[in-house]
Amino acid sequence: QKEVEQNSGPLSVPEGAIASLNCTYSDRGSQSFFWYRQYSGKSPELIMFIYSNGDKEDGRFTAQLNKASQYVSLLIRDSQPSDSATYLCAVVRKAGGTSYGKLTFGQGTILTVHP
Amino acid sequence: GAVVSQHPSRVICKSGTSVKIECRSLDFQATTMFWYRQFPKKSLMLMATSNEGSKATYEQGVEKDKFLINHASLTLSTLTVTSAHPEDSSFYICSARGLGGPYEQYFGPGTRLTVT
Numbered sequence: 154q155k156e157v158e159q160n161s162g163p164l165s166v167p168e169g170a171i172a173s174l175n176c177t178y179s180d181r182g183s184q185s186f187f188w189y190r191q192y193s194g195k196s197p198e199l200i201m202f203i204y205s206n207g208d209k210e211d212g213r214f215t216a217q218l219n220k221a222s223q224y225v226s227l228l229i230r231d232s233q234p235s236d237s238a239t240y241l242c243a244v245v246r247k248a249g250g251t252s253y254g255k256l257t258f259g260q261g262t263i264l265t266v267h268p
Numbered sequence: 269g270a271v272v273s274q275h276p277s278r279v280i281c282k283s284g285t286s287v288k289i290e291c292r293s294l295d296f297q298a299t300t301m302f303w304y305r306q307f308p309k310k311s312l313m314l315m316a317t318s319n320e321g322s323k324a325t326y327e328q329g330v331e332k333d334k335f336l337i338n339h340a341s342l343t344l345s346t347l348t349v350t351s352a353h354p355e356d357s358s359f360y361i362c363s364a365r366g367l368g369g370p371y372e373q374y375f376g377p378g379t380r381l382t383v384t
Contacts, residue, residue: 185371196361196378197312199270241312245371254300254371260311 159259172229176242274376291362297342298364
C-alpha cells in the first residue's frame with residue numbers, strides 16, 4: 154500500500170463544474186495535509202493546507218479532511234480551463250525529530266477542464 | 269510572501285563538469301530546505317533535507333558525494349552536482365519551510381539541468 158494514494162486520472166470536467174480530487178493516506182499519525190498544483194514544466198504551487206477535521210475554504214477551493222477515514226479531498230468550484238494541471242496531495246507524517254516535516258507526495262491527479 | 273527563488277533556471281553543461289544550483293528564500297527565514305528531482309511525467313523525488321548549519325540528510329539511494337548540499341544561512345541552500353553525467357539531466361526543485369506553521373513548503377521555480 155502506498156503511503157499517499159491519488160487517482161492519477163485524467164479527470165476531465167467541463168468549465169464551470171465542480172472538480173473533486175481525492176487522496177488517501179496510510180499513516181494515522183499524519184498531522185498536516187497539503188494540496189499543490191503543478192503546471193507542466195513548472196514547480197509545484199501551494200494551494201491549501203489543512204490539519205483539522207472538517208472543511209476549509211479559500212476562494213473557489215475547499216479542502217476536506219476526515220482523519221478517521223484517512224481521507225483528504227480538494228473541491229474546485231466553477232472550474233476554469235486555467236485550472237488544468239496536475240494536483241498533488243502531500244502529507245506530513247510526523248512532526249519534529251529527523252523528519253523535519255518531510256512531505257510525502259501522492260503521484261498526482263491530472264485535471265483537465267474543457268471549455 | 270513565501271517566495272523562493274532558484275538560480276539558474278536552466279543550465280547546460282558538459283559531462284564531467286560540476287554545476288551549482290542556488291535556492292534562496294526571499295522574504296522569510298528557512299530553517300529547513302529540501303531538494304527534489306523530477307523526471308518527465310514522474311512524481312517529485314526527495315533527494316535530501318538541508319538544515320541551516322548542519323549536514324544534509326540524504327534519502328536512500330542518493331549519493332551524498334555526488335550531490336553536495338550546503339545550507340550556510342537561513343536564506344540560502346546550494347546543491348552542487350559533481351561530475352555530472354547525462355543521466356543526471358533532470359528538473360531540480362528546492363523548497364523551503366518556515367520557522368513555524370503546519371510544515372508547509374514553498375517551492376522554487378526549479379532548475380532544468382541538461383548534461384551533454
